[in-house]
Amino acid sequence: MSVDREMKILIVDDFSTMRRIVKNLLKELGFHDFQEADDGVTAWPMLQEGHYDFIVSDWNMPGMTGIELLRRVRADQRLKETPFLLITAEAKRNQMLEAAESGVDGYIVKPFTANALNDKIYQIFKRRNEQKNNQ
Amino acid sequence: MACSTRIDQKLVKALLTALESGEHSKASALLDEMTQIRESELYQRVSELTQNLNQTLNGLSDSTLLLQTKHDIPDAAERLEYVINTTADASHKTLEAAEKALGLMASLKQELLTSSSAPMSETLQNILNQVSSELTEIMLAQSFQDLTGQVLNRVVLIISSLEQSLIHLIDQSIHDYAAIPNRDERQCDTRSAEMKGVGPNVTEKSKQGAVQSQQEVDDLLSDLGF
Numbered sequence: 514m515s516v517d518r519e520m521k522i523l524i525v526d527d528f529s530t531m532r533r534i535v536k537n538l539l540k541e542l543g544f545h546d547f548q549e550a551d552d553g554v555t556a557w558p559m560l561q562e563g564h565y566d567f568i569v570s571d572w573n574m575p576g577m578t579g580i581e582l583l584r585r586v587r588a589d590q591r592l593k594e595t596p597f598l599l600i601t602a603e604a605k606r607n608q609m610l611e612a613a614e615s616g617v618d619g620y621i622v623k624p625f626t627a628n629a630l631n632d633k634i635y636q637i638f639k640r641r642n643e644q645k646n647n648q
Numbered sequence: 649m650a651c652s653t654r655i656d657q658k659l660v661k662a663l664l665t666a667l668e669s670g671e672h673s674k675a676s677a678l679l680d681e682m683t684q685i686r687e688s689e690l691y692q693r694v695s696e697l698t699q700n701l702n703q704t705l706n707g708l709s710d711s712t713l714l715l716q717t718k719h720d721i722p723d724a725a726e727r728l729e730y731v732i733n734t735t736a737d738a739s740h741k742t743l744e745a746a747e748k749a750l751g752l753m754a755s756l757k758q759e760l761l762t763s764s765s766a767p768m769s770e771t772l773q774n775i776l777n778q779v780s781s782e783l784t785e786i787m788l789a790q791s792f793q794d795l796t797g798q799v800l801n802r803v804v805l806i807i808s809s810l811e812q813s814l815i816h817l818i819d820q821s822i823h824d825y826a827a828i829p830n831r832d833e834r835q836c837d838t839r840s841a842e843m844k845g846v847g848p849n850v851t852e853k854s855k856q857g858a859v860q861s862q863q864e865v866d867d868l869l870s871d872l873g874f
Contacts, residue, residue: 528794530739537747537787573798602795624791627784 516638518543520566525549525556525582526600527574531623535569535600538627542634553577557585560592567634572601572608580608580615587616596637600625654685705821717814718828723851725807730850732797739793746787753780 526532532549550556554576572579586592598619619633666675757776818825849858859865
C-alpha cells in the first residue's frame with residue numbers, strides 16, 4: 514500500500530518551531546502540500562473553506578485545543594472522514610482513551626522520531642484503506 | 649479539628665429514637681437542625697479566618713509581600729516569557745540551518761550523480777545518507793522548545809493567577825494596591841547586586857541602564873579612552 518504523497522495536509526500547533534519540524538519531516542517523507550494553523554480556532558475556518566486530506570494537530574493549544582478540533586471535525590458532515598493525527602506531549606492514558614473515543618486515527622507522544630511519524634502515517638492510511646475495502 | 653459543637657448526645661439520641669420508632673418527619677427535622685448547627689459553625693470559622701487574614705494583611709504596612717506582589721511576581725512572569733522567546737529564536741535559527749544543510753546535501757547528491765558517468769560508490773552514498781539523517785536528528789531535537797515552552801506557559805499562568813489572587817486580597821485589606829510604592833532600591837544595594845552579576849537583563853525594568861549592543865559597549869569604552 515502506498516500513501517498518496519500529493520495529499521493536502523493541515524498542520525496545527527501553537528508552537529511555530531513544532532510546525533516547522535513536522536513540516537520538514539513530512540517533506541522528507543515526500544509530502545509537499547501543507548498549510549499551517551496555530552490553534553483550533555484558526556484551523557476551523559481553513560477546514561471549512563478548503564479541502565484537506567489529512568490533519569496533524571497538537572493537543573494543548575490556546576483558543577481551541579486539538580481534542581476539541583477533533584470532536585468538531587468528527588461532528589461535521591463534510592469533514593468527519595478526514596484522517597486526524599494527534600502529535601502531543603499529553604501522555605496520560607485517560608487522554609489517549611478520550612482521543613480514541615473522539616475518533617482519532619493516530620496518537621504520537623512528543624518528543625518523537627521521524628520513524629514514528631512515518632510508521633504512524635502508513636498505519637493510518639493502511640487502516641483507512643482496509644476500512645474502505647471492507648465497506 | 650477539636651471544637652465545641654452544639655450537636656450533643658441528647659440530640660443524637662433523639663435522632664436515633666425517632667429513627668427506631670419510625671418517626672421519619674421528626675428524624676428529618678432533627679437532621680435539619682444538626683445541619684444548620686454545622687453550617688452556622690462553619691460560617692463562624694470562615695468569618696474568624698477572614699478576620700485574622702484581614703488583620704494580618706492590614707498589619708503588612710510596606711511589607712515584602714506587598715512589594716513582591718506588585719514588583720517581583722510580574723517580574724518573574726516576564727523572565728519566563730524571555731526564556732520562551734529566546735529558546736524559540738534559537739530553535740528557529742537551528743532549524744533554518746538544518747533545512748539549508750539538508751537542501752545542500754540534496755544538491756550535492758544531484759551534482760555527484762550528474763557530474764560523473766560512474767555510479768556513486770556505496771560508501772559515498774552511505775555517508776550522504778548518514779549526514780542527512782544526522783541533520784534530521786538536529787531538527788527533531790528542537791522539539792524541546794515546544795515541550796519546555798508548554799511547561800513555562802503553564803507556570804506563567806499559575807504566577808499570573810497567584811498575582812491576581814494576591815491583588816484581590818490586598819484590595820480587601822486597608823492597603824491600596826495602586827499606592828504600593830516602587831521598591832526602595834538604594835543605589836548601593838543595586839550596585840552591590842550588579843557587582844555580583846545579575847544575568848541577562850530581560851525585563852523592561854532591568855533593561856534600564858543596560859546597553860543593547862556591542863556597538864554601545866565599544867562606544868562607551870571608547871569614550872572612556874579604551
